[in-house]
Amino acid sequence: MHPNLSFEQAPPIGVPYRFFLTAPWFGVAAGLLLAVFGGEMLASRWTPGTLAATHLLVAGFMLQAMCGALMQFVPVAAGGNIWRPTWVAGAVHPLLIVAVSLLVAAFLSMHPPLFIAAAHVFLVTLAFFGVVVSLALWRTPARGATIMALRIALLGLLVTMGLGVTLATGLARGSDLPLLTLTDVHVGWGLGGWALMLLAGVSYFVVPMFQLTPAYPAWLARGLPVMLLLGLLAWSAQLAGLGENLRMGILLFGLAVGSAFAVGTLYLQSRRRRKVSDTTLLFFRTAMLCLLAIFLSGLLFAVRPDFWNDPRAAIWIGMLALVGVFVSAIQGMLYKIMPFLNWLHLQRLCGLNMLPPTMNQMIPERAMRRQYYMHLLGLALLLLAVWQPALARLAGLVFAIDCVWLGLNLLQAVRVYRRFKAELEHKTAAAV
Protein backbone atom coordinates (compact mmCIF):
# COMPACT_ATOMS: atom_id res chain seq x y z
CA MET A 1 0.00 0.00 0.00
CA HIS A 2 1.26 3.49 -0.80
CA PRO A 3 1.87 6.08 1.90
CA ASN A 4 -0.24 9.23 1.85
CA LEU A 5 1.04 12.58 0.67
CA SER A 6 -0.10 16.03 1.78
CA PHE A 7 0.49 18.38 -1.15
CA GLU A 8 -1.27 21.25 0.60
CA GLN A 9 1.99 21.70 2.51
CA ALA A 10 4.15 21.63 -0.62
CA PRO A 11 6.48 24.64 -0.99
CA PRO A 12 6.36 26.81 -4.14
CA ILE A 13 7.73 24.88 -7.11
CA GLY A 14 10.77 27.18 -7.35
CA VAL A 15 12.02 26.00 -3.93
CA PRO A 16 13.11 22.49 -4.93
CA TYR A 17 13.66 23.39 -8.59
CA ARG A 18 16.43 25.92 -7.97
CA PHE A 19 18.46 23.11 -6.34
CA PHE A 20 17.51 20.45 -8.90
CA LEU A 21 18.35 22.62 -11.89
CA THR A 22 21.76 23.57 -10.48
CA ALA A 23 22.94 20.06 -9.53
CA PRO A 24 23.78 18.71 -13.01
CA TRP A 25 26.13 21.60 -13.82
CA PHE A 26 28.43 20.64 -10.93
CA GLY A 27 28.62 17.20 -12.57
CA VAL A 28 29.60 18.90 -15.83
CA ALA A 29 32.38 20.78 -14.00
CA ALA A 30 33.66 17.54 -12.41
CA GLY A 31 33.72 15.78 -15.78
CA LEU A 32 35.52 18.68 -17.46
CA LEU A 33 38.09 18.76 -14.65
CA LEU A 34 38.90 15.10 -15.34
CA ALA A 35 39.01 15.82 -19.08
CA VAL A 36 41.59 18.57 -18.42
CA PHE A 37 43.74 16.80 -15.80
CA GLY A 38 43.53 13.33 -17.37
CA GLY A 39 44.92 10.13 -15.86
CA GLU A 40 47.04 11.82 -13.18
CA MET A 41 43.77 12.68 -11.39
CA LEU A 42 42.98 8.99 -10.92
CA ALA A 43 46.38 7.99 -9.56
CA SER A 44 45.48 8.76 -5.95
CA ARG A 45 42.60 10.14 -3.88
CA TRP A 46 44.88 12.86 -2.52
CA THR A 47 45.73 14.81 -5.71
CA PRO A 48 44.30 18.37 -5.80
CA GLY A 49 42.28 17.58 -8.93
CA THR A 50 40.77 14.45 -7.37
CA LEU A 51 39.78 16.30 -4.20
CA ALA A 52 38.29 19.15 -6.26
CA ALA A 53 36.30 16.84 -8.55
CA THR A 54 35.12 14.73 -5.59
CA HIS A 55 33.72 17.80 -3.86
CA LEU A 56 32.12 19.06 -7.08
CA LEU A 57 30.18 15.80 -7.02
CA VAL A 58 29.43 15.42 -3.30
CA ALA A 59 29.02 19.04 -2.20
CA GLY A 60 27.89 20.27 -5.64
CA PHE A 61 25.82 17.72 -7.54
CA MET A 62 24.67 15.53 -4.62
CA LEU A 63 24.22 18.17 -1.92
CA GLN A 64 22.22 20.48 -4.21
CA ALA A 65 19.90 17.67 -5.27
CA MET A 66 19.54 16.32 -1.74
CA CYS A 67 18.84 19.71 -0.13
CA GLY A 68 16.20 20.38 -2.81
CA ALA A 69 14.68 16.95 -2.23
CA LEU A 70 14.50 17.55 1.54
CA MET A 71 12.81 20.94 1.05
CA GLN A 72 10.08 19.15 -0.93
CA PHE A 73 9.99 15.80 0.84
CA VAL A 74 9.91 16.88 4.49
CA PRO A 75 6.63 18.88 4.23
CA VAL A 76 4.88 16.63 1.69
CA ALA A 77 5.87 13.13 2.75
CA ALA A 78 6.98 13.59 6.36
CA GLY A 79 4.41 16.21 7.38
CA GLY A 80 7.09 18.57 8.72
CA ASN A 81 6.61 22.33 8.36
CA ILE A 82 9.82 23.95 7.15
CA TRP A 83 10.11 27.54 8.36
CA ARG A 84 9.82 30.05 5.47
CA PRO A 85 10.90 27.60 2.72
CA THR A 86 11.22 30.21 -0.02
CA TRP A 87 13.46 32.36 2.16
CA VAL A 88 15.54 29.38 3.34
CA ALA A 89 16.03 28.09 -0.21
CA GLY A 90 16.83 31.61 -1.40
CA ALA A 91 19.67 31.81 1.13
CA VAL A 92 20.97 28.21 1.20
CA HIS A 93 21.05 27.62 -2.56
CA PRO A 94 23.41 30.47 -3.56
CA LEU A 95 25.53 30.08 -0.41
CA LEU A 96 26.14 26.41 -1.23
CA ILE A 97 27.26 27.39 -4.74
CA VAL A 98 29.68 29.91 -3.22
CA ALA A 99 30.95 27.41 -0.63
CA VAL A 100 31.65 24.66 -3.20
CA SER A 101 33.29 27.13 -5.61
CA LEU A 102 35.59 28.35 -2.82
CA LEU A 103 36.46 24.81 -1.76
CA VAL A 104 37.23 23.68 -5.32
CA ALA A 105 39.38 26.77 -5.86
CA ALA A 106 41.12 26.00 -2.55
CA PHE A 107 41.95 22.41 -3.56
CA LEU A 108 43.20 23.47 -7.00
CA SER A 109 45.33 26.35 -5.70
CA MET A 110 46.11 25.07 -2.16
CA HIS A 111 45.69 28.70 -1.09
CA PRO A 112 44.99 28.70 2.72
CA PRO A 113 42.58 31.69 2.86
CA LEU A 114 40.30 29.95 0.37
CA PHE A 115 40.04 26.89 2.66
CA ILE A 116 39.14 29.16 5.58
CA ALA A 117 36.56 31.06 3.53
CA ALA A 118 34.99 27.82 2.22
CA ALA A 119 34.88 26.35 5.75
CA HIS A 120 33.08 29.43 7.11
CA VAL A 121 30.48 29.53 4.34
CA PHE A 122 29.80 25.79 4.65
CA LEU A 123 29.54 26.09 8.44
CA VAL A 124 27.02 28.94 8.37
CA THR A 125 24.96 27.54 5.48
CA LEU A 126 24.70 23.91 6.55
CA ALA A 127 24.25 24.69 10.24
CA PHE A 128 21.35 26.97 9.31
CA PHE A 129 19.87 24.43 6.87
CA GLY A 130 20.39 21.59 9.35
CA VAL A 131 18.67 23.42 12.19
CA VAL A 132 15.68 24.50 10.07
CA VAL A 133 15.07 21.03 8.60
CA SER A 134 15.79 19.27 11.93
CA LEU A 135 13.17 21.40 13.67
CA ALA A 136 10.61 20.43 11.04
CA LEU A 137 11.53 16.75 11.38
CA TRP A 138 11.42 16.76 15.20
CA ARG A 139 8.08 18.56 15.35
CA THR A 140 6.24 16.38 12.83
CA PRO A 141 3.65 14.05 14.36
CA ALA A 142 4.51 11.46 11.68
CA ARG A 143 6.41 8.35 12.75
CA GLY A 144 8.09 5.46 10.97
CA ALA A 145 11.27 4.30 9.31
CA THR A 146 11.41 7.21 6.85
CA ILE A 147 11.32 9.80 9.62
CA MET A 148 13.97 7.91 11.59
CA ALA A 149 16.26 7.67 8.54
CA LEU A 150 15.79 11.36 7.70
CA ARG A 151 16.62 12.44 11.26
CA ILE A 152 19.80 10.34 11.30
CA ALA A 153 20.67 11.64 7.81
CA LEU A 154 20.47 15.22 9.10
CA LEU A 155 22.79 14.24 11.94
CA GLY A 156 25.08 12.67 9.34
CA LEU A 157 25.12 15.90 7.32
CA LEU A 158 26.04 17.98 10.36
CA VAL A 159 28.79 15.56 11.49
CA THR A 160 30.19 15.47 7.92
CA MET A 161 30.17 19.26 7.80
CA GLY A 162 31.82 19.56 11.22
CA LEU A 163 34.60 17.18 10.22
CA GLY A 164 34.98 18.88 6.84
CA VAL A 165 35.35 22.30 8.47
CA THR A 166 37.97 20.85 10.85
CA LEU A 167 39.87 19.36 7.90
CA ALA A 168 39.72 22.56 5.84
CA THR A 169 40.99 24.72 8.70
CA GLY A 170 43.61 22.06 9.48
CA LEU A 171 44.84 22.17 5.86
CA ALA A 172 44.96 25.96 5.93
CA ARG A 173 46.57 26.57 9.30
CA GLY A 174 48.27 23.27 10.05
CA SER A 175 47.04 20.93 12.76
CA ASP A 176 48.17 18.27 15.21
CA LEU A 177 45.07 16.25 14.43
CA PRO A 178 45.40 12.98 12.43
CA LEU A 179 44.06 14.52 9.21
CA LEU A 180 44.18 11.29 7.16
CA THR A 181 42.15 9.35 9.73
CA LEU A 182 39.83 12.33 10.12
CA THR A 183 39.30 12.27 6.34
CA ASP A 184 38.26 8.61 6.43
CA VAL A 185 35.74 9.35 9.18
CA HIS A 186 34.50 12.41 7.22
CA VAL A 187 33.99 10.21 4.11
CA GLY A 188 32.18 7.54 6.16
CA TRP A 189 29.70 10.01 7.65
CA GLY A 190 29.23 11.82 4.34
CA LEU A 191 28.53 8.76 2.21
CA GLY A 192 27.00 6.45 4.83
CA GLY A 193 25.49 8.76 7.44
CA TRP A 194 24.17 11.44 5.12
CA ALA A 195 23.89 10.27 1.50
CA LEU A 196 22.97 6.59 1.90
CA MET A 197 20.77 7.28 4.94
CA LEU A 198 18.82 9.91 3.00
CA LEU A 199 18.60 7.71 -0.09
CA ALA A 200 17.22 4.87 2.06
CA GLY A 201 14.69 7.10 3.87
CA VAL A 202 13.39 8.56 0.61
CA SER A 203 13.40 5.15 -1.10
CA TYR A 204 11.12 3.65 1.57
CA PHE A 205 8.58 6.13 0.27
CA VAL A 206 9.19 6.60 -3.45
CA VAL A 207 10.18 3.07 -4.55
CA PRO A 208 6.81 1.50 -3.60
CA MET A 209 4.94 4.59 -4.80
CA PHE A 210 6.55 5.15 -8.20
CA GLN A 211 7.87 1.69 -9.02
CA LEU A 212 4.73 -0.08 -7.74
CA THR A 213 6.65 -2.53 -5.56
CA PRO A 214 5.58 -4.03 -2.22
CA ALA A 215 6.62 -1.92 0.80
CA TYR A 216 10.09 -2.42 2.33
CA PRO A 217 9.82 -4.97 5.16
CA ALA A 218 9.80 -3.24 8.56
CA TRP A 219 12.87 -5.12 9.84
CA LEU A 220 14.92 -3.85 6.90
CA ALA A 221 13.50 -0.32 6.88
CA ARG A 222 14.06 0.19 10.62
CA GLY A 223 17.13 -1.98 10.99
CA LEU A 224 19.16 -0.34 8.23
CA PRO A 225 19.44 3.19 9.74
CA VAL A 226 20.26 1.74 13.19
CA MET A 227 22.91 -0.67 11.86
CA LEU A 228 24.43 2.01 9.66
CA LEU A 229 24.58 4.42 12.60
CA LEU A 230 26.23 1.78 14.81
CA GLY A 231 28.74 1.07 12.04
CA LEU A 232 29.56 4.77 11.74
CA LEU A 233 30.07 5.16 15.49
CA ALA A 234 32.44 2.18 15.42
CA TRP A 235 34.17 3.63 12.32
CA SER A 236 34.64 6.92 14.18
CA ALA A 237 36.46 5.06 16.97
CA GLN A 238 39.52 4.93 14.71
CA LEU A 239 40.16 8.51 15.80
CA ALA A 240 41.11 7.00 19.16
CA GLY A 241 43.17 4.29 17.42
CA LEU A 242 42.04 0.96 15.95
CA GLY A 243 43.96 -2.06 14.61
CA GLU A 244 43.96 -2.46 10.82
CA ASN A 245 41.99 -5.75 10.98
CA LEU A 246 39.30 -4.24 13.18
CA ARG A 247 39.11 -1.21 10.91
CA MET A 248 38.64 -3.45 7.86
CA GLY A 249 36.00 -5.47 9.76
CA ILE A 250 34.00 -2.33 10.57
CA LEU A 251 34.28 -1.16 6.95
CA LEU A 252 32.99 -4.51 5.69
CA PHE A 253 30.13 -4.37 8.21
CA GLY A 254 29.07 -0.95 6.90
CA LEU A 255 29.34 -2.12 3.28
CA ALA A 256 27.31 -5.23 4.13
CA VAL A 257 24.54 -3.05 5.60
CA GLY A 258 24.56 -0.99 2.40
CA SER A 259 24.40 -4.13 0.29
CA ALA A 260 21.40 -5.39 2.34
CA PHE A 261 19.56 -2.23 1.25
CA ALA A 262 20.64 -2.87 -2.37
CA VAL A 263 19.52 -6.52 -2.32
CA GLY A 264 16.24 -5.57 -0.61
CA THR A 265 15.50 -2.89 -3.21
CA LEU A 266 16.39 -5.15 -6.15
CA TYR A 267 14.18 -7.90 -4.69
CA LEU A 268 11.24 -5.50 -4.28
CA GLN A 269 11.74 -4.24 -7.83
CA SER A 270 11.62 -7.83 -9.10
CA ARG A 271 8.19 -8.13 -7.44
CA ARG A 272 6.75 -4.88 -8.81
CA ARG A 273 3.15 -5.11 -9.97
CA ARG A 274 3.65 -3.37 -13.32
CA LYS A 275 6.37 -5.07 -15.32
CA VAL A 276 7.21 -2.02 -17.44
CA SER A 277 10.80 -0.78 -17.07
CA ASP A 278 10.89 3.00 -17.12
CA THR A 279 14.09 5.06 -16.99
CA THR A 280 13.84 5.79 -13.27
CA LEU A 281 13.75 2.06 -12.55
CA LEU A 282 16.85 1.51 -14.71
CA PHE A 283 18.75 4.31 -12.94
CA PHE A 284 17.76 2.84 -9.58
CA ARG A 285 18.80 -0.67 -10.56
CA THR A 286 22.16 0.65 -11.74
CA ALA A 287 22.60 2.41 -8.38
CA MET A 288 21.75 -0.73 -6.40
CA LEU A 289 24.03 -2.95 -8.49
CA CYS A 290 26.89 -0.48 -7.90
CA LEU A 291 26.14 -0.54 -4.15
CA LEU A 292 26.40 -4.32 -4.27
CA ALA A 293 29.62 -4.07 -6.31
CA ILE A 294 31.16 -1.90 -3.58
CA PHE A 295 30.56 -4.64 -1.00
CA LEU A 296 31.98 -7.32 -3.31
CA SER A 297 35.02 -5.10 -3.98
CA GLY A 298 35.43 -4.65 -0.21
CA LEU A 299 35.42 -8.44 0.25
CA LEU A 300 38.02 -8.82 -2.49
CA PHE A 301 40.21 -6.14 -0.92
CA ALA A 302 39.90 -7.87 2.47
CA VAL A 303 41.27 -11.14 1.11
CA ARG A 304 43.81 -9.47 -1.19
CA PRO A 305 45.49 -6.68 0.84
CA ASP A 306 47.89 -6.06 -2.06
CA PHE A 307 44.90 -4.74 -4.07
CA TRP A 308 43.72 -2.61 -1.11
CA ASN A 309 47.15 -1.06 -0.77
CA ASP A 310 47.01 0.10 -4.40
CA PRO A 311 45.98 3.80 -4.30
CA ARG A 312 43.58 3.12 -7.17
CA ALA A 313 41.44 0.86 -4.94
CA ALA A 314 40.04 3.87 -3.09
CA ILE A 315 39.40 5.64 -6.41
CA TRP A 316 37.55 2.54 -7.66
CA ILE A 317 35.31 2.48 -4.57
CA GLY A 318 34.78 6.24 -4.78
CA MET A 319 33.82 6.07 -8.45
CA LEU A 320 31.33 3.27 -7.79
CA ALA A 321 29.85 5.16 -4.83
CA LEU A 322 29.66 8.68 -6.24
CA VAL A 323 28.87 8.15 -9.93
CA GLY A 324 27.52 4.60 -9.76
CA VAL A 325 25.28 4.80 -6.70
CA PHE A 326 24.42 8.40 -5.88
CA VAL A 327 24.58 10.20 -9.23
CA SER A 328 22.58 7.34 -10.81
CA ALA A 329 19.93 7.30 -8.07
CA ILE A 330 19.61 11.10 -8.08
CA GLN A 331 19.25 11.25 -11.86
CA GLY A 332 16.52 8.61 -11.72
CA MET A 333 14.71 10.42 -8.87
CA LEU A 334 14.88 13.80 -10.66
CA TYR A 335 13.29 12.25 -13.76
CA LYS A 336 10.33 11.14 -11.67
CA ILE A 337 10.02 14.03 -9.23
CA MET A 338 10.21 16.99 -11.63
CA PRO A 339 7.50 15.86 -14.09
CA PHE A 340 5.36 14.82 -11.10
CA LEU A 341 5.72 18.22 -9.38
CA ASN A 342 5.09 19.99 -12.69
CA TRP A 343 1.89 18.06 -13.12
CA LEU A 344 0.64 18.61 -9.57
CA HIS A 345 1.35 22.35 -9.53
CA LEU A 346 -0.22 22.87 -12.98
CA GLN A 347 -3.23 20.78 -12.09
CA ARG A 348 -3.83 22.91 -9.00
CA LEU A 349 -3.76 26.00 -11.20
CA CYS A 350 -6.22 24.74 -13.79
CA GLY A 351 -8.77 22.73 -11.77
CA LEU A 352 -11.06 20.79 -14.10
CA ASN A 353 -11.18 23.43 -16.83
CA MET A 354 -8.04 22.27 -18.62
CA LEU A 355 -5.91 19.16 -18.29
CA PRO A 356 -2.18 19.71 -17.79
CA PRO A 357 0.30 17.94 -20.09
CA THR A 358 0.88 14.29 -19.16
CA MET A 359 4.00 13.13 -17.31
CA ASN A 360 5.49 11.82 -20.57
CA GLN A 361 5.02 15.22 -22.21
CA MET A 362 7.02 16.94 -19.45
CA ILE A 363 10.21 15.01 -20.31
CA PRO A 364 9.74 12.44 -23.09
CA GLU A 365 10.70 8.89 -22.05
CA ARG A 366 12.92 8.59 -25.14
CA ALA A 367 15.00 11.61 -24.11
CA MET A 368 15.48 10.23 -20.59
CA ARG A 369 16.33 6.74 -21.90
CA ARG A 370 19.00 8.06 -24.29
CA GLN A 371 20.57 10.10 -21.51
CA TYR A 372 20.56 6.98 -19.31
CA TYR A 373 22.59 5.11 -21.96
CA MET A 374 25.05 8.03 -22.02
CA HIS A 375 25.27 7.81 -18.23
CA LEU A 376 26.00 4.08 -18.43
CA LEU A 377 28.73 4.74 -20.99
CA GLY A 378 30.22 7.46 -18.79
CA LEU A 379 30.13 5.23 -15.71
CA ALA A 380 31.74 2.30 -17.58
CA LEU A 381 34.51 4.54 -18.96
CA LEU A 382 35.16 6.11 -15.54
CA LEU A 383 35.48 2.67 -13.94
CA LEU A 384 37.77 1.47 -16.73
CA ALA A 385 39.84 4.63 -16.51
CA VAL A 386 40.74 3.82 -12.88
CA TRP A 387 42.84 0.93 -14.21
CA GLN A 388 43.51 2.36 -17.73
CA PRO A 389 44.38 6.03 -17.13
CA ALA A 390 44.66 6.66 -20.89
CA LEU A 391 40.84 6.61 -20.91
CA ALA A 392 40.52 9.31 -18.23
CA ARG A 393 40.09 12.33 -20.52
CA LEU A 394 37.49 10.56 -22.67
CA ALA A 395 35.68 9.34 -19.53
CA GLY A 396 35.61 12.87 -18.10
CA LEU A 397 34.25 14.26 -21.34
CA VAL A 398 31.52 11.61 -21.64
CA PHE A 399 30.49 12.16 -18.01
CA ALA A 400 30.30 15.92 -18.65
CA ILE A 401 28.07 15.27 -21.68
CA ASP A 402 25.95 12.93 -19.52
CA CYS A 403 25.37 15.73 -17.01
CA VAL A 404 24.77 18.41 -19.69
CA TRP A 405 22.13 16.14 -21.19
CA LEU A 406 20.51 15.66 -17.77
CA GLY A 407 20.51 19.44 -17.21
CA LEU A 408 18.90 20.06 -20.62
CA ASN A 409 16.24 17.40 -20.04
CA LEU A 410 15.34 18.99 -16.69
CA LEU A 411 15.18 22.42 -18.35
CA GLN A 412 12.79 20.90 -20.89
CA ALA A 413 10.42 20.11 -17.99
CA VAL A 414 10.64 23.73 -16.82
CA ARG A 415 9.91 24.99 -20.37
CA VAL A 416 6.76 22.81 -20.54
CA TYR A 417 5.67 24.09 -17.13
CA ARG A 418 6.17 27.75 -18.09
CA ARG A 419 4.52 27.38 -21.51
CA PHE A 420 1.41 25.73 -20.09
CA LYS A 421 1.17 28.19 -17.20
CA ALA A 422 1.38 31.12 -19.64
CA GLU A 423 -1.29 29.52 -21.82
CA LEU A 424 -3.52 29.08 -18.78
CA GLU A 425 -3.03 32.68 -17.65
CA HIS A 426 -3.79 33.87 -21.18
CA LYS A 427 -7.04 31.87 -21.28
CA THR A 428 -8.05 33.08 -17.83
CA ALA A 429 -7.41 36.71 -18.84
CA ALA A 430 -9.37 36.25 -22.08
CA ALA A 431 -12.33 34.75 -20.15
CA VAL A 432 -12.40 37.76 -17.82
Add this chain to the structure above:
Amino acid sequence: MSGGPVNPTASCVVIDGREMQPPEPLEKALAALDTLPADGELLMLLYCHPNPLFNILRNNGFVWQEDIRDDGTHEIRIRRA
Protein backbone atom coordinates in the same frame (compact mmCIF):
# COMPACT_ATOMS: atom_id res chain seq x y z
CA MET B 1 -4.44 -8.92 -7.58
CA SER B 2 -7.13 -9.70 -5.03
CA GLY B 3 -10.27 -7.97 -3.83
CA GLY B 4 -14.00 -8.31 -4.29
CA PRO B 5 -16.00 -7.83 -7.49
CA VAL B 6 -16.73 -4.28 -8.60
CA ASN B 7 -20.12 -4.71 -10.40
CA PRO B 8 -20.10 -1.54 -12.50
CA THR B 9 -23.44 -0.34 -13.81
CA ALA B 10 -24.10 1.21 -17.23
CA SER B 11 -23.47 4.74 -15.96
CA CYS B 12 -20.48 3.74 -13.85
CA VAL B 13 -16.96 4.38 -15.12
CA VAL B 14 -14.25 2.27 -13.46
CA ILE B 15 -10.61 3.31 -13.19
CA ASP B 16 -8.40 0.64 -11.70
CA GLY B 17 -5.37 2.72 -10.75
CA ARG B 18 -3.68 0.05 -8.65
CA GLU B 19 -1.09 -0.76 -11.31
CA MET B 20 -0.61 2.80 -12.53
CA GLN B 21 2.23 5.10 -11.60
CA PRO B 22 1.27 8.41 -9.98
CA PRO B 23 -0.19 10.68 -11.22
CA GLU B 24 -1.71 8.50 -13.98
CA PRO B 25 -4.81 7.54 -11.94
CA LEU B 26 -5.42 11.23 -11.22
CA GLU B 27 -4.91 12.13 -14.89
CA LYS B 28 -7.48 9.52 -15.92
CA ALA B 29 -9.88 10.55 -13.14
CA LEU B 30 -9.84 14.21 -14.23
CA ALA B 31 -10.54 13.25 -17.84
CA ALA B 32 -13.43 11.01 -16.71
CA LEU B 33 -14.92 13.63 -14.35
CA ASP B 34 -14.99 16.12 -17.20
CA THR B 35 -17.52 13.99 -19.10
CA LEU B 36 -19.30 12.31 -16.19
CA PRO B 37 -23.10 12.46 -16.76
CA ALA B 38 -25.28 14.05 -14.05
CA ASP B 39 -26.42 10.63 -12.77
CA GLY B 40 -23.11 8.90 -13.49
CA GLU B 41 -20.63 7.42 -11.06
CA LEU B 42 -16.86 7.13 -11.21
CA LEU B 43 -15.39 4.21 -9.31
CA MET B 44 -11.67 4.39 -8.55
CA LEU B 45 -9.58 1.54 -7.19
CA LEU B 46 -6.31 2.62 -5.59
CA TYR B 47 -3.74 1.48 -3.05
CA CYS B 48 -3.64 4.90 -1.37
CA HIS B 49 -5.80 7.62 0.15
CA PRO B 50 -5.67 10.18 -2.68
CA ASN B 51 -5.62 13.55 -0.89
CA PRO B 52 -4.96 15.58 -4.08
CA LEU B 53 -8.01 14.00 -5.76
CA PHE B 54 -10.23 14.76 -2.76
CA ASN B 55 -9.22 18.42 -2.84
CA ILE B 56 -10.13 18.61 -6.53
CA LEU B 57 -13.48 16.91 -5.90
CA ARG B 58 -14.27 19.23 -2.99
CA ASN B 59 -13.49 22.33 -5.08
CA ASN B 60 -15.49 21.20 -8.11
CA GLY B 61 -18.80 20.06 -6.67
CA PHE B 62 -18.37 16.31 -6.35
CA VAL B 63 -19.11 13.98 -3.44
CA TRP B 64 -17.49 10.64 -2.75
CA GLN B 65 -17.60 7.58 -0.57
CA GLU B 66 -14.45 5.68 0.32
CA ASP B 67 -14.27 2.03 1.47
CA ILE B 68 -11.12 0.09 2.20
CA ARG B 69 -11.04 -3.59 1.24
CA ASP B 70 -9.13 -6.28 3.13
CA ASP B 71 -6.36 -6.31 0.52
CA GLY B 72 -5.73 -2.58 1.09
CA THR B 73 -7.59 -1.41 -2.02
CA HIS B 74 -9.32 1.96 -1.55
CA GLU B 75 -12.66 1.84 -3.38
CA ILE B 76 -13.77 5.42 -4.07
CA ARG B 77 -17.23 6.11 -5.56
CA ILE B 78 -17.58 9.63 -6.95
CA ARG B 79 -20.78 11.44 -8.02
CA ARG B 80 -21.83 14.99 -8.77
CA ALA B 81 -23.22 16.71 -5.65
